[in-house]
Amino acid sequence: MSETDKPTKTVGKATNIAWHEGEITREDRAKALGHSGCTLWLTGLSGSGKSTIGVALEKALIRRGILAYRLDGDNVRHGLNANLGFSPEDREENIRRVGEVAKLFADAGVVTISSFISPYQRDRDKVRVIHEEAGLPFLEVFIDTPIEVCEQRDPKGLYKKARAGEIKGFTGIDDPYETPQRPEAHIKTDTQSIEESADQLVEALRAHGIL
Amino acid sequence: MSETDKPTKTVGKATNIAWHEGEITREDRAKALGHSGCTLWLTGLSGSGKSTIGVALEKALIRRGILAYRLDGDNVRHGLNANLGFSPEDREENIRRVGEVAKLFADAGVVTISSFISPYQRDRDKVRVIHEEAGLPFLEVFIDTPIEVCEQRDPKGLYKKARAGEIKGFTGIDDPYETPQRPEAHIKTDTQSIEESADQLVEALRAHGIL
Numbered sequence: 098m099s100e101t102d103k104p105t106k107t108v109g110k111a112t113n114i115a116w117h118e119g120e121i122t123r124e125d126r127a128k129a130l131g132h133s134g135c136t137l138w139l140t141g142l143s144g145s146g147k148s149t150i151g152v153a154l155e156k157a158l159i160r161r162g163i164l165a166y167r168l169d170g171d172n173v174r175h176g177l178n179a180n181l182g183f184s185p186e187d188r189e190e191n192i193r194r195v196g197e198v199a200k201l202f203a204d205a206g207v208v209t210i211s212s213f214i215s216p217y218q219r220d221r222d223k224v225r226v227i228h229e230e231a232g233l234p235f236l237e238v239f240i241d242t243p244i245e246v247c248e249q250r251d252p253k254g255l256y257k258k259a260r261a262g263e264i265k266g267f268t269g270i271d272d273p274y275e276t277p278q279r280p281e282a283h284i285k286t287d288t289q290s291i292e293e294s295a296d297q298l299v300e301a302l303r304a305h306g307i308l
Numbered sequence: 309m310s311e312t313d314k315p316t317k318t319v320g321k322a323t324n325i326a327w328h329e330g331e332i333t334r335e336d337r338a339k340a341l342g343h344s345g346c347t348l349w350l351t352g353l354s355g356s357g358k359s360t361i362g363v364a365l366e367k368a369l370i371r372r373g374i375l376a377y378r379l380d381g382d383n384v385r386h387g388l389n390a391n392l393g394f395s396p397e398d399r400e401e402n403i404r405r406v407g408e409v410a411k412l413f414a415d416a417g418v419v420t421i422s423s424f425i426s427p428y429q430r431d432r433d434k435v436r437v438i439h440e441e442a443g444l445p446f447l448e449v450f451i452d453t454p455i456e457v458c459e460q461r462d463p464k465g466l467y468k469k470a471r472a473g474e475i476k477g478f479t480g481i482d483d484p485y486e487t488p489q490r491p492e493a494h495i496k497t498d499t500q501s502i503e504e505s506a507d508q509l510v511e512a513l514r515a516h517g518i519l
Contacts, residue, residue, distance in 0.1 A: 120363055121370050129370050152331055159332050159340050164375065166416040176438065177408035180401075190391075197388035198409055205377040207416060227387065 123232075126206040132163050134203035135307045136228055137298060140215045140277060141240030142269050143255055144247035146286045146294075147212040150240060153295040158208055161299075163308065166202060168195055169212040183266070189220055196224030203233040208302065216274045234305055236281035238298065244269045246287060281305070334443075337417040343374050345414035346518045347439055348509060351426045351488060352451030353480045354466055355458035357497045357505075358423040361451060364506040369419055372510075374519065377413060379406055380423040394477070400431060407435030414444040419513065427485040445516055447492035449509065455480045457498060492516070 127133040137154070139147040151167050158165035174181075178194055181187040192215050202209040215221050221237060228235035247269070248256040259267035266272040277283075282301045284294045302308045338344040348365070350358040362378050369376035385392075389405055392398040403426050413420040426432050432448060439446035458480070459467040470478035477483045488494075493512045495505045513519045 121366050125370055126375075129373055130375065155332050159336055162340055164337075164341065164417065165332075166412075168412070172412060172415070176411065177405060194388060194405075198412065200387065201377075201379070201383060201409065202413070202416070204383070205413070205418060206375065207418075 123204065123206070130164060130206045132206070132208065132308050133234070133306075134206040134208065135234035135236065135302070135305070136199040136203045136209045136211060136224075137236050137238055137282075137302075138199070138215070138221065138224060139210065139212045139238045139240055140221060140280075141242060142244055142247045142274055143214055143267075144250045144252060145240045145242035146291070147214075147240045149291055150284065150286075150294045150298075151210045151212040153291045154210055154298050157295045157299055161308075163208055164206065165208040165210060167210045167212065168199060168202070173198075189217075192217075192220045193223065196220075196227060199224065200227055200231055200233060203228065203235075204231065208307065214268050214274070216268045216272065218275045218277070221277070234307055236301060236305060237277050237279075238282040238284065238301075239277040239280040240284050240286060242286045334415065334417070341375060341417045343417070343419065343519050344445070344517075345417040345419065346445035346447065346513070346516070347410040347414045347420045347422065347435075348447045348449055348493075348513075349410070349426070349432060349435060350421065350423045350449045350451055351432060351491075352453060353455055353458045353485055354425055354478070355461045355463060356451045356453035357502070358425075358451045360502055361495065361497075361505045361509075362421045362423040364502045365421055365509050368506045368510055372519075374419055375417065376419040376421060378421045378423060379410060379413070384409075400428075403431040404434065407431075407438060410435065411438055411442055411444060414439065414446075415442065419518065425479050425485070427479045427483065429486045429488070432488070445518055447512060447516060448488050448490075449493040449495065449512075450488040450491040451495050451497065452487075453497045 139151055141147050148169055151169065155165045155167050173195055177198065178191050181191050192213060195211055195213060199209045199211050225235045225237065251257060255264060255267065258264045259270040268274050282298060284297060286294065350362055352358050359380055362380065366376045366378050384406055388409065389402050392402050403424060406422055406424060410420045410422050436446045436448065462468060466475060466478065469475045470481040479485050493509060495508060497505065
């Protein structure tokens with residue numbers, strides 16, 4: 098019944114519940130931090146380099162004194178989304194929850210870097226919409242690596258398993274990856290180094306007025 | 309299939325996926341921010357003043373340059389937990405998800421202030437455990453207001469509705485509130501002002517080495 102405890106915004110009402118004048122705004126927060134929050138939504142095939150680029154970007158930002166945080170399978174699938182499996186419904190709910198959490202982080206003033214395959218445009222668009230409705234910047238970042246390269250890297254042998262039919266519904270093999278049509282940033286990992294990719298995203302953040 | 313994209317920690321492997329040396333640590337983050345992250349878990353009856361004290365604390369912290377963020381019904385029930393109702397299972401899942409999100413914020417270095425009735429000790433203890441397992445400070449804060457006072461305030465007329473039987477399972481009326489047995493902070497709103505309460509929590513953060 099937590100939401101019934103939502104404080105009233107009324108000022109001057111004769112209960113201390115009404116003491117909400119001067120609530121911290123997003124602007125106060127941005128002023129204190131020196132930058133505003135946003136979500137960088139990295140999407141791409143398994144093995145495309147999303148997490149690697151996310152780590153490099155996080156490092157580049159933290160070293161500049163910008164509070165960045167990564168959301169990925171590591172810290173989400175074992176916690177918040179530990180009760181989700183891999184059915185189509187659960188995958189959709191996985192992305193929905195991550196999108197909502199990214200929105201909260203962005204609202205808090207954090208440069209949020211999410212790294213999930215998120216193969217469907219519809220799911221990515223929903224995350225964009227909840228950000229836009231909240232007035233928060235959302236940058237879709239396409240980590241564009243040819244599937245041949247991803248499959249060659251295959252750091253965990255997942256493509257091999259998918260080819261052998263041991264994993265079903267694997268993105269790029271027997272489940273589609275919908276290429277972003279108008280991403281805010283497009284990273285071609287076969288022609289850019291990781292550092293160049295991170296720099297490109299820092300520039301994108303500047304271009305969008307976030308830094 | 310996001311978690312299959314989890315980066316390997318292997319260093320020196322001949323793929324750029326392995327480029328994770330020098331990943332940002334919690335210490336790097338704390339150094340950049342000037343403070344570490346934690347969760348302050350405010351629990352108490354509806355109308356006890358959790359959100360009001362949370363707002364005052366957030367303001368006190370942001371003004372000191374400390375990145376604080378509030379999680380409450382306002383920003384969670386309409387987003388992340390919009391697909392949850394009020395069955396016992398859904399209430400438990402509501403608190404579980406908030407606990408996991410608080411943990412992520414604390415990991416990011418944020419002083420996280422959650423304001424939920426969270427009436428059951430078992431649910432609060434689970435949130436404590438996931439923080440402790442992750443090495444993150446968790447401070448249970450009991451917002452102690454006599455139910456008579458809460459009912460008198462009744463800013464939204466919820467107690468009135470519960471007494472009339474229009475709301476079932478209302479904490480303190482026909483559903484129990486389990487008083488925290490060993491909270492890290494105990495705020496008695498009938499003898500402390502809101503500012504005194506916020507100051508007490510800032511002191512608790514200092515005493516726990518977070519600020």
